[in-house]
Amino acid sequence: xxxxxxxxxxxxxxxxxxxxxxxxxxxxxxxxxxxxxxxxxxxxxxxxxxxxxxxxxxxxxxxxxxxxxxxxxxxxxxxxxxxxxxxxxxxxxxxxxxxxxxxxxxxxxxxxxxxxxxxxxxxxxxxxxxxxxxxxxxxxxxxxxxxxxxxxxxxxxxxxxxxx
Numbered sequence: 669x670x671x672x673x674x675x676x677x678x679x680x681x682x683x684x685x686x687x688x689x690x691x692x693x694x695x696x697x698x699x700x701x702x703x704x705x706x707x708x709x710x711x712x713x714x715x716x717x718x719x720x721x722x723x724x725x726x727x728x729x730x731x732x733x734x735x736x737x738x739x740x741x742x743x744x745x746x747x748x749x750x751x752x753x754x755x756x757x758x759x760x761x762x763x764x765x766x767x768x769x770x771x772x773x774x775x776x777x778x779x780x781x782x783x784x785x786x787x788x789x790x791x792x793x794x795x796x797x798x799x800x801x802x803x804x805x806x807x808x809x810x811x812x813x814x815x816x817x818x819x820x821x822x823x824x825x826x827x828x829x830x831x832x
Contacts, residue, residue, distance in 0.1 A: 697817075707801040711794050715786070716760075720745060720753045722794070725762060725779070729787040733766060733778035762786060 680688050689719050705719075712722040723743045728734060734742075740750040757763035762783035768774035779787065802810060 704798070704801045707797055708794070711797045715790050718753075718756075721747065721757055721760075722790075724750075724753050724757060724777070725783060725787045726791065728763065728777060728779045728783070728789060733776040735768065735774050735776055737774065739777060740794075757783070782829075 678693055683691070708722075709719055712719055715722075717725070718745065724739060727739060727742055731742075736750050736754060737747075739754070740747055743750065743753070745753065754763055756763070757777075759764065762780055763777050764780050766776040766778055768776055805813060
């Protein structure tokens with residue numbers, strides 16, 4: 669039995685130029701992210717961490733004790749995801765929870781001495797690995813890409829917020 673053939677495959681070449689360019693950018697951005705992200709994942713995996721766990725450790729390293737709700741906003745995970753990540757880091761002895769004196773419902777996450785030792789040891793290596801992964805662009809190009817992608821993200825987020 670042969671399956672009926674679909675008509676000629678659709679081509680992006682038939683789309684308006686603006687849509688062709690936007691789709692090309694999306695695919696290129698996704699592929700670039702996937703490649704650089706793989707470097708980051710391999711790097712932290714060597715220390716028995718997930719990228720999410722590393723992100724929490726890095727945040728606490730740079731900002732100090734942080735409310736879990738603020739971790740959620742900065743690490744871009746759900747509330748449940750933040751709890752899960754902090755729970756895992758607590759079990760590993762890298763993070764501890766502290767009560768918030770101003771709000772009994774809120775809790776801080778803070779590095780333990782073991783967590784501080786670990787992130788101080790691995791963060792410089794991680795920074796070198798990401799820098800190496802980004803070497804396809806010069807420093808000034810990286811600054812320009814950062815500026816452009818920030819603008820892209822701000823507008824895309826605003827469209828989500830406005831319901832478009």
